[in-house]
Amino acid sequence: MEIQFLGTSSGTPTRSRNMTAAAVRSSGAKHWSLVDCAEGTQYRLQRAGLSPVSLRAIFITHLHGDHCYGLPGLLATAGMLNRSEALTIVAPAPLRPMIECIMAATQLELPYPLAWVAIEDLSHADVLPDLRVRATRLSHRIDCWAYSFTEAVVERHLDTGRLRAGGIASGPVWGEIQRGRNVVLPDGRELTAEDYLAPPRKPRKVIIGGDNDTPSLLADEARDADVLVHEATYTEEIRQKVGPGPQHSSAALVARFAQEAGVRNLVLTHFSPRYQDRPGNGSLSLDDIEKEAREHYQGMLALARDLDRYELGKDGVLRLAGQ
Amino acid sequence: MEIQFLGTSSGTPTRSRNMTAAAVRSSGAKHWSLVDCAEGTQYRLQRAGLSPVSLRAIFITHLHGDHCYGLPGLLATAGMLNRSEALTIVAPAPLRPMIECIMAATQLELPYPLAWVAIEDLSHADVLPDLRVRATRLSHRIDCWAYSFTEAVVERHLDTGRLRAGGIASGPVWGEIQRGRNVVLPDGRELTAEDYLAPPRKPRKVIIGGDNDTPSLLADEARDADVLVHEATYTEEIRQKVGPGPQHSSAALVARFAQEAGVRNLVLTHFSPRYQDRPGNGSLSLDDIEKEAREHYQGMLALARDLDRYELGKDGVLRLAGQ
Numbered sequence: 001m002e003i004q005f006l007g008t009s010s011g012t013p014t015r016s017r018n019m020t021a022a023a024v025r026s027s028g029a030k031h032w033s034l035v036d037c038a039e040g041t042q043y044r045l046q047r048a049g050l051s052p053v054s055l056r057a058i059f060i061t062h063l064h065g066d067h068c069y070g071l072p073g074l075l076a077t078a079g080m081l082n083r084s085e086a087l088t089i090v091a092p093a094p095l096r097p098m099i100e101c102i103m104a105a106t107q108l109e110l111p112y113p114l115a116w117v118a119i120e121d122l123s124h125a126d127v128l129p130d131l132r133v134r135a136t137r138l139s140h141r142i143d144c145w146a147y148s149f150t151e152a153v154v155e156r157h158l159d160t161g162r163l164r165a166g167g168i169a170s171g172p173v174w175g176e177i178q179r180g181r182n183v184v185l186p187d188g189r190e191l192t193a194e195d196y197l198a199p200p201r202k203p204r205k206v207i208i209g210g211d212n213d214t215p216s217l218l219a220d221e222a223r224d225a226d227v228l229v230h231e232a233t234y235t236e237e238i239r240q241k242v243g244p245g246p247q248h249s250s251a252a253l254v255a256r257f258a259q260e261a262g263v264r265n266l267v268l269t270h271f272s273p274r275y276q277d278r279p280g281n282g283s284l285s286l287d288d289i290e291k292e293a294r295e296h297y298q299g300m301l302a303l304a305r306d307l308d309r310y311e312l313g314k315d316g317v318l319r320l321a322g323q
Numbered sequence: 324m325e326i327q328f329l330g331t332s333s334g335t336p337t338r339s340r341n342m343t344a345a346a347v348r349s350s351g352a353k354h355w356s357l358v359d360c361a362e363g364t365q366y367r368l369q370r371a372g373l374s375p376v377s378l379r380a381i382f383i384t385h386l387h388g389d390h391c392y393g394l395p396g397l398l399a400t401a402g403m404l405n406r407s408e409a410l411t412i413v414a415p416a417p418l419r420p421m422i423e424c425i426m427a428a429t430q431l432e433l434p435y436p437l438a439w440v441a442i443e444d445l446s447h448a449d450v451l452p453d454l455r456v457r458a459t460r461l462s463h464r465i466d467c468w469a470y471s472f473t474e475a476v477v478e479r480h481l482d483t484g485r486l487r488a489g490g491i492a493s494g495p496v497w498g499e500i501q502r503g504r505n506v507v508l509p510d511g512r513e514l515t516a517e518d519y520l521a522p523p524r525k526p527r528k529v530i531i532g533g534d535n536d537t538p539s540l541l542a543d544e545a546r547d548a549d550v551l552v553h554e555a556t557y558t559e560e561i562r563q564k565v566g567p568g569p570q571h572s573s574a575a576l577v578a579r580f581a582q583e584a585g586v587r588n589l590v591l592t593h594f595s596p597r598y599q600d601r602p603g604n605g606s607l608s609l610d611d612i613e614k615e616a617r618e619h620y621q622g623m624l625a626l627a628r629d630l631d632r633y634e635l636g637k638d639g640v641l642r643l644a645g646q
Contacts, residue, residue: 011400011403012365012399012400012403012404013365013366013369013400014369015369015370018366019396038396039362039363039365039366039392039393039395039396040362040363040366042335042336042362043336043341043362043363043366046336046337046338047338063428063429063430064429064430065395065396065399065425065429065431066396066399068429069362069392069395069396069399069425069429070362072362072388072392073342073361073362073388073389073392076335076388076389076392077334077335077336080334080335081335094428095428097424097428098424098425098428098429101420101421101424101425102388102392102421102424102425105386105417105418105420105421106386106387106388106391106392106421107386107387107464107465108388141430142429142430
């Protein structure tokens with residue numbers, strides 16, 4: 001599975017960071033999905049080489065502008081590229097009338113249908129063929145959600161030892177069993193595929209959260225997750241200074257949660273623009289966020305940067321692509 | 324007067340060009356104005372060093388997405404920067420309910436008031452202290468306008484020859500006359516300031532058009548204009564191929580008009596993404612647009628690029644800043 005960050009700043013952009021959006025896809029898949037779509041996301045897609053034509057679904061965590069103002073432009077551009085396939089949008093309910101209002105005022109007509117899915121109906125919807133998607137409600141000053149993406153199908157390996165022990169020689173029968181099909185041998189023996197397949201590995205699972213001041217709301221979801229992508233808008237010190245109004249997490253809050261939940265990979269994002277990429281002149285730096293998180297979390301920790309692409313291996317290890 | 328281009332692509336962005344927006348201001352003024360606000364304009368403003376806090380007014384030519392989808396994000400960012408001064412928005416009427424719909428859905432509350440001006444009321448509105456603004460209706464497939472910006476106040480120079488000939492010595496009296504005030508001399512003579520001021524120079528005037536397939540609609544406005552900024556989406560050949568549906572201009576169409584109108588400076592913008600910045604592999608290039616325009620126009624011609632800043636001197640010459 002792959003996650004590519006398209007924007008990692010909160011509220012307003014910085015010179016190096018757009019506002020929130022991230023692409024998710026199964027490794028090697030042509031189609032991909034988008035979680036959140038801040039203004040400028042389509043510009044980042046050009047740089048990432050991700051086409052709005054092969055975008056299968058958009059998942060919006062919440063309706064603050066820094067998570068959804070790029071949507072009308074992306075829809076328009078997909079139209080100009082002559083997209084014809086339906087595009088699924090999973091989002092809090094008020095998004096649909098807002099987009100329809102924008103489309104009417106700007107006379108935007110799309111050559112493809114929009115398939116709207118209310119978040120509450122997501123568990124019954126079959127949105128992606130390769131990934132099961134679930135939503136978990138978070139705590140923020142507007143209705144807000146996290147999405148988890150879990151591999152729907154995990155490849156099975158043959159238990160070759162057992163096949164050989166049973167006198168079943170390598171051949172077309174092995175292929176049938178690997179496909180999960182029961183087989184009747186020429187000698188009349190009936191083989192149940194399941195008996196000759198090694199136990200499946202755990203399906204990979206990634207959680208991408210929206211804005212949230214209570215990471216523990218993800219406790220159930222995180223139990224079997226390999227990766228948690230979560231906002232860490234500030235350090236704890238600044239969070240205390242700012243007060244509880246904005247309802248964001250600190251690095252410490254998220255890191256402690258990820259450590260307790262046993263999540264192996266934690267990627268922080270959605271940084272307040274007050275944190276500079278490079279420390280200097282006594283200004284606040286993203287190093288402060290990283291340092292604070294490391295104090296509470298022993299797993300693989302990363303701070304997302306725009307256009308960073310991560311690959312989650314079948315071994316559950318998250319690696320920054322191109323490194 | 325200064326014009327800075329913030330986006331010069333039409334419809335969709337390219338790797339080097341955002342979609343339409345341009346900043347206008349009197350040279351040296353702190354406050355500035357924005358004409359159109361495509362998605363990503365606020366990112367360009369960061370690079371241009373133009374603050375949403377010192378933005379005085381926004382003029383929207385028409386409501387196609389590639390001219391206005393950056394507006395909600397810019398308004399939000401100005402809010403986060405604690406802007407308190409009212410922001411004037413001049414736009415076709417359906418923009419206001421659209422923005423209000425977006426603000427409601429995304430719970431965007433601004434710490435400053437929006438002062439909406441319907442384009443039809445612009446001639447009665449005193450939008451900018453330093454520039455008179457007028458709107459001219461264009462021909463496009465949605466209600467669309469051009470805005471002209473004319474210096475409201477032109478400095479006056481003393482007619483020192485006449486003052487000396489009248490025996491009026493250099494002193495405080497000269498200052499009074501320069502300020503346009505009539506003076507009574509100690510000998511009882513009454514001086515009318517106007518009689519001792521050199522004729523004012525022509526106020527500088529810039530026209531920035533929206534999308535338009537009939538440049539001649541600007542004939543009246545262009546008569547005393549120093550600069551015309553106008554879309555030249557394609558060459559004439561491509562315009563013929565595409566057909567009249569999109570209602571855009573070709574380079575030839577605009578250049579011929581500017582030549583006939585006697586406009587001294589012509590800046591083309593809003594280029595179809597099919598034109599590459601650098602020619603190669605037989606692809607269409609912006610050189611084609613430039614060449615076509617030069618065939619019909621003998622004045623100062625420029626093709627706008629993102630972040631290019633032009634200065635219009637008191638001599639009526641338009642110069643690319645930093646060159």
